[in-house]
Amino acid sequence: MVKINEKLLPIKAHYFFFMAAMGPILPQISVYGKQLGVEPEIMGYITSVLPIMYVLAKPVVGFLADYFANFRKCIFISLIFIMTLSFAGFYFVPATNNHSINVSEQFNLTLTANDLRECGSEVFDNNAECKTTRRLLCNAKEVDLTTIPLYITRATNDSTSNNTMLNENIFHDVCHKSGNLSTFNKVQATCKIDHLDSPHCLYKSSTFWIFVILLCLGTIGFNVTNSISDAICFDVLEGDDMQYGGQRVWGTIGFGFTALLAGIFVDIWTVETVKSFIPALVVMLVFSGFDLLSVTKLKLPNFSSSDTIFQDIWNLLSKKSIAIFLVFTTIAGIIDSFIIYFMFWHLEDVALETGYMEQIKLIEGCVVAAECLCGEIPIFLFSGKILKKIGYVHCLSLCFFTYFIRLGLISLIVNPWWLVPIEMVMQGCTYALCYTCIVAYASAVAPAGTSATVQGLVAGMDDGLGFAIGSLIGGQLYKRFGGRRSFQMFSGVALVTCFAHILIRPAAKHKQYLPKAEYQLPVEMKDMQKS
Numbered sequence: 001m002v003k004i005n006e007k008l009l010p011i012k013a014h015y016f017f018f019m020a021a022m023g024p025i026l027p028q029i030s031v032y033g034k035q036l037g038v039e040p041e042i043m044g045y046i047t048s049v050l051p052i053m054y055v056l057a058k059p060v061v062g063f064l065a066d067y068f069a070n071f072r073k074c075i076f077i078s079l080i081f082i083m084t085l086s087f088a089g090f091y092f093v094p095a096t097n098n099h100s101i102n103v104s105e106q107f108n109l110t111l112t113a114n115d116l117r118e119c120g121s122e123v124f125d126n127n128a129e130c131k132t133t134r135r136l137l138c139n140a141k142e143v144d145l146t147t148i149p150l151y152i153t154r155a156t157n158d159s160t161s162n163n164t165m166l167n168e169n170i171f172h173d174v175c176h177k178s179g180n181l182s183t184f185n186k187v188q189a190t191c192k193i194d195h196l197d198s199p200h201c202l203y204k205s206s207t208f209w210i211f212v213i214l215l216c217l218g219t220i221g222f223n224v225t226n227s228i229s230d231a232i233c234f235d236v237l238e239g240d241d242m243q244y245g246g247q248r249v250w251g252t253i254g255f256g257f258t259a260l261l262a263g264i265f266v267d268i269w270t271v272e273t274v275k276s277f278i279p280a281l282v283v284m285l286v287f288s289g290f291d292l293l294s295v296t297k298l299k300l301p302n303f304s305s306s307d308t309i310f311q312d313i314w315n316l317l318s319k320k321s322i323a324i325f326l327v328f329t330t331i332a333g334i335i336d337s338f339i340i341y342f343m344f345w346h347l348e349d350v351a352l353e354t355g356y357m358e359q360i361k362l363i364e365g366c367v368v369a370a371e372c373l374c375g376e377i378p379i380f381l382f383s384g385k386i387l388k389k390i391g392y393v394h395c396l397s398l399c400f401f402t403y404f405i406r407l408g409l410i411s412l413i414v415n416p417w418w419l420v421p422i423e424m425v426m427q428g429c430t431y432a433l434c435y436t437c438i439v440a441y442a443s444a445v446a447p448a449g450t451s452a453t454v455q456g457l458v459a460g461m462d463d464g465l466g467f468a469i470g471s472l473i474g475g476q477l478y479k480r481f482g483g484r485r486s487f488q489m490f491s492g493v494a495l496v497t498c499f500a501h502i503l504i505r506p507a508a509k510h511k512q513y514l515p516k517a518e519y520q521l522p523v524e525m526k527d528m529q530k531s
Contacts, residue, residue: 008243010297011236012250014229017291018080020254022222024280025087027259027368029215032090032277036211038202047341048471050216054223054464061224062231062456076228077295083221084288089214091281094207109138109174111145112186119151119175136174138191145189149177152193227459232298234443234455244443245383245436252380252432256372258283260365316447316454324504325441326461328396331497332434333466335403338474338490339431340467343410343419346483351416359416366420375427383436392441393505399434400498404491406430411487438462 033043061079065072136150153173202208230244237243261283316322344364351360379386387395406426413419438458446454477486 007299008236008247010294010299011233011247013294014291014298015233015247015249015251016254017287017294018225018229018254019251020258021084021284021288021291023255023258024261024283025218026222029219033211033215036093036202036207038208038211042203046212046215048468048475050219051337051464051467051471053216053220054467055460057220057224057460059453059456059460061228062453065228065231065453072232073295073298076225076232077292079221079225079228080288080292080295083218083225084285084292086214086218086221087284088281089218090211090277093210093214107191109189109191110186111138111140111174111189117173117175119153119177134193136191136193138189140187140189142185142187150191151175151177152191223459223463224456227455230439230459231443231455234439236298243384244440245380245432248436249377249380252372252376254287256369258287259368259372316445321505322445326458328400328497328501329438329458330461330466330469331493332396332399332403332438333462333464334470334473335407335466335490335494335497336431336434336463337467337470338486339407339410341471342474342478342483342486345478346410346487347413347416347419349483350413354415356416363416363420367423370420370424371427374424376432377428379428379432380436383433383440386433387437387440392437392444393501395433395437396441397498397501399430399437400494400501402426402429402433403494404498407487407491407494411484411491 033046061075065075068075134152136152138145138150151174153175230248233244233247237247317326344367347364347367348357348360351357351363356363390398406422409422409426410419413422439455442454442458474486474490477489481489
């Protein structure tokens with residue numbers, strides 16, 4: 001008969017509902033930005049700046065949670081509430097003003113020199129440029145249209161002889177800039193909107209800035225809540241750190257479940273190409289409400305706050321072994337960020353080369369399901385036994401070696417479906433095991449009364465500074481060398497890091513850094529116990 005530990009049910013429930021609330025949101029944020037008209041490079045800049053905010057926010061909130069120990073649950077609930085409201089605010093983001101000419105695909109136009117009118121001054125008015133006017137890029141066999149500046153403007157909802165319908169029932173007027181028109185007969189031209197030449201009006205609008213503010217508040221709230229969740233989990237476990245994976249695995253189950261559930265609801269709710277975000281927000285609100293309820297049931301141990309948090313943290317960071325640990329934690333974040341931001345980008349490039357673009361969203365969904373439900377669950381469940389067997393240091397070295405294998409395999413795929421079995425096997429022994437090792441080690445060395453601060457600091461280095469560096473470097477490498485070469489380069493970095501970790505932490509050759517008291521503890525932990 002299975003014995004249920006009722007004391008751990010609330011933390012299991014929190015992880016399940018918290019990550020279930022994020023399942024419909026986190027994978028779709030960039031897609032939502034794309035629907036608003038945000039360009040990929042701008043989203044890249046945003047995602048590289050956000051982790052810097054995590055570096056600052058996580059230790060600060062962690063310090064507050066440690067210093068005001070009696071109000072830790074209130075701080076925790078407030079973070080979840082702010083995160084929920086921020087993501088729910090996406091519903092109120094105003095629509096873009098230029099939606100009627102937001103045509104991304106190519107379209108055909110019939111152009112005649114005699115009928116093509118000259119653009120009036122109102123077309124180039126600043127207000128018009130931000131609302132109704134775009135430059136056109138057109139090609140035709142009969143005439144070179146690259147030398148003729150053509151512009152498209154929103155006209156009326158009624159057809160006229162000079163207007164062309166491009167989308168729905170909205171008609172548009174095409175005109176040319178004065179003094180540049182050549183004489184030609186009627187030609188069939190293939191045109192598209194020149195997004196690079198058009199004014200970046202979206203970035204001056206309330207739509208963009210409301211989206212960015214809500215995105216910042218929501219993602220910072222999520223990342224800070226995530227690190228505080230780990231600190232509270234270790235507090236609830238009261239020293240039995242090897243049970244962490246058994247609690248965290250419920251978050252993976254929740255995330256995978258609702259990501260699939262919300263996808264089904266979105267497809268049922270809207271059949272248009274541009275999908276509605278409302279079903280995802282509803283799923284998020286429902287599970288976030290359950291999460292708030294589960295957190296109120298958490299019974300935290302009566303740990304007194306430390307009166308010397310800054311001194312304790314400084315003493316910890318002054319130890320060489322801890323500084324080395326933080327450096328390698330940052331490298332792990334760099335590698336993770338490249339996979340998170342560019343794996344699907346590479347996957348779509350491969351799909352485009354091999355003719356699988358029609359199935360790409362199905363493939364991406366299968367990859368996420370394989371990562372969460374097949375890759376992470378068993379590793380989270382058995383991570384405690386793995387750490388008991390080989391210890392923190394050897395475990396982290398092993399993780400870098402498995403990252404080397406995973407990145408190399410990703411670089412070799414010639415069929416996008418190959419990524420499904422790769423991620424099914426490798427996601428758990430890279431991300432899940434590495435994450436568990438890092439947070440468990442941080443819990444083991446954290447001085448009494450500083451667990452949230454230390455977890456925030458470690459998380460800030462991992463998915464804060466590491467993610468920022470990884471997204472910037474990865475983006476430049478991907479742009480210059482492409483996906484295959486970039487993944488091979490990062491694979492080499494992971495292998496070099498593995499050997500460097502073994503050499504720089506020479507104690508790993510002689511001592512097993514094992515979690516349990518009956519085995520050898522990390523030397524930094526033993527030093528603190530002596531003091």
